[in-house]
Amino acid sequence: MAKLTEAAKATKAAEKVRALHTQRTGAQPAHVATAPATWVLIGENVDHFGGVTVVGLGDLRAAAAVSPREDDLITLHAESPHSPVATGEATLAQLAEDAIEDPLMRRVVGLVQTMITRQVLSRDTAGLDITVVSEIPVGAGLGALYAGDAAIALALAGGNAEVNDPPMRTRLAEVCSHAVGTYSSLAVLRARHTVALRGTPEQVTVVDYADGSVAPAPHPGKLGVRIFSIAKAWGQPYGEQKERIATWRGFIDDAVGNFGVASLRELPDNVDRVVEWVEARRDAGDETAPEPQTARRWVQFCETETLRSLAAAKALRSRRGNELFTLLNSPTEAHDLETPDALVKLALQRGATAARPAAAGTSQAVIAFVPVQEADEFAKVFAKDFHVLEIRPGEAARLEDQVDNA
Numbered sequence: 001m002a003k004l005t006e007a008a009k010a011t012k013a014a015e016k017v018r019a020l021h022t023q024r025t026g027a028q029p030a031h032v033a034t035a036p037a038t039w040v041l042i043g044e045n046v047d048h049f050g051g052v053t054v055v056g057l058g059d060l061r062a063a064a065a066v067s068p069r070e071d072d073l074i075t076l077h078a079e080s081p082h083s084p085v086a087t088g089e090a091t092l093a094q095l096a097e098d099a100i101e102d103p104l105m106r107r108v109v110g111l112v113q114t115m116i117t118r119q120v121l122s123r124d125t126a127g128l129d130i131t132v133v134s135e136i137p138v139g140a141g142l143g144a145l146y147a148g149d150a151a152i153a154l155a156l157a158g159g160n161a162e163v164n165d166p167p168m169r170t171r172l173a174e175v176c177s178h179a180v181g182t183y184s185s186l187a188v189l190r191a192r193h194t195v196a197l198r199g200t201p202e203q204v205t206v207v208d209y210a211d212g213s214v215a216p217a218p219h220p221g222k223l224g225v226r227i228f229s230i231a232k233a234w235g236q237p238y239g240e241q242k243e244r245i246a247t248w249r250g251f252i253d254d255a256v257g258n259f260g261v262a263s264l265r266e267l268p269d270n271v272d273r274v275v276e277w278v279e280a281r282r283d284a285g286d287e288t289a290p291e292p293q294t295a296r297r298w299v300q301f302c303e304t305e306t307l308r309s310l311a312a313a314k315a316l317r318s319r320r321g322n323e324l325f326t327l328l329n330s331p332t333e334a335h336d337l338e339t340p341d342a343l344v345k346l347a348l349q350r351g352a353t354a355a356r357p358a359a360a361g362t363s364q365a366v367i368a369f370v371p372v373q374e375a376d377e378f379a380k381v382f383a384k385d386f387h388v389l390e391i392r393p394g395e396a397a398r399l400e401d402q403v404d405n406a
Helices: 006-025 092-096 103-117 144-156 166-183 190-198 242-259 270-283 292-317 321-329 341-349 372-382
Strands: 031-042 052-068 074-079 086-090 128-134 203-208 213-218 225-231 354-357 366-371 387-390
Touching: 006 031, 006 052, 006 074, 006 128, 031 144, 031 190, 031 292, 031 321, 031 366, 052 144, 052 190, 052 292, 074 103, 086 103, 092 103, 103 144, 103 166, 128 144, 144 166, 144 190, 166 190, 190 203, 190 213, 203 292, 213 292, 225 372, 242 270, 242 292, 270 292, 292 321, 321 354, 341 354, 341 366, 366 372, 372 387
Parallel strands: 074 128
Antiparallel strands: 031 052, 052 128, 052 203, 074 086, 203 213, 225 366, 225 387, 354 366
């Protein structure tokens, strides 16, 4: 049987969520949208620094269907591979009272509240039925929850005439990231929302947080490799390091405020000046200031990782595969995030040209780049003990209100 095209896959996901939504609510959804898996090439922890993150789109998608209710309940039914079906209901009032215990329900209701607050949804919005069907396994390092956020947000904004325009897509991405940062129990990787809603097919996207630019770069698959996600387990998000990441990002934000700059990246001699600032705080008796060596490690990591991301983007644009893969394999600056180093090492031993954590601190999966001629055997060997998923190029989020059944 011929492989489904990306458009056909998206339509299939949309049809499934539409049918499920109609079955459970008794009415056709007002809008349906799909959003893609995302995978990080490099730079996942430097957004607060004003750094550069390079992200690609995957072919698997999450589909969301939404429709209004006459009461104030927001109901959710969500299905994804290897995860139990998630169902629940809550109200915006319960969110305001911090009375929603289920983390996924809180994330979704928080997204609705943020869309209202940011005036993307009407303040008269009360009840909603939301149905999500995802093809993306949670735990594969492919942004399954982010795809769900993007699909729900796009479906909720489906009646806006500007929903496909870049400014509105930018706004929706910001709304999604703000909602997750405020209401989720997991750390947020903003570039995933940005690229899910604004990425370019068959390419990766370079997100530069110094100026907010979003630009395409050639896909590394054009350099003679196939790309795989490898994970020990699927089904649960990885949130064990949220507090560590929050402390790190909070410190970066405090430093930005202290020096009066848009980002630490634009601060000259940023590493030494931040360390001096921390030492001065500690000398003044500020017990909340980190150890100077910790501050140095955090800022040095962000500075170096940003340079690596810029170099990776340059290597992609000049089609220098050896340079790109050397960068991906090169050791990062010291940090205090737990990463799946043993799995990275194993992927390299078994023939990957390059391998790196799918997203340091927020995933225990690994992204491996394998020579085309060795890829089938590589996947076969890993599939004996791990979950293996090939990452094929995908397309950005889109409304699926018009379905072509031809």
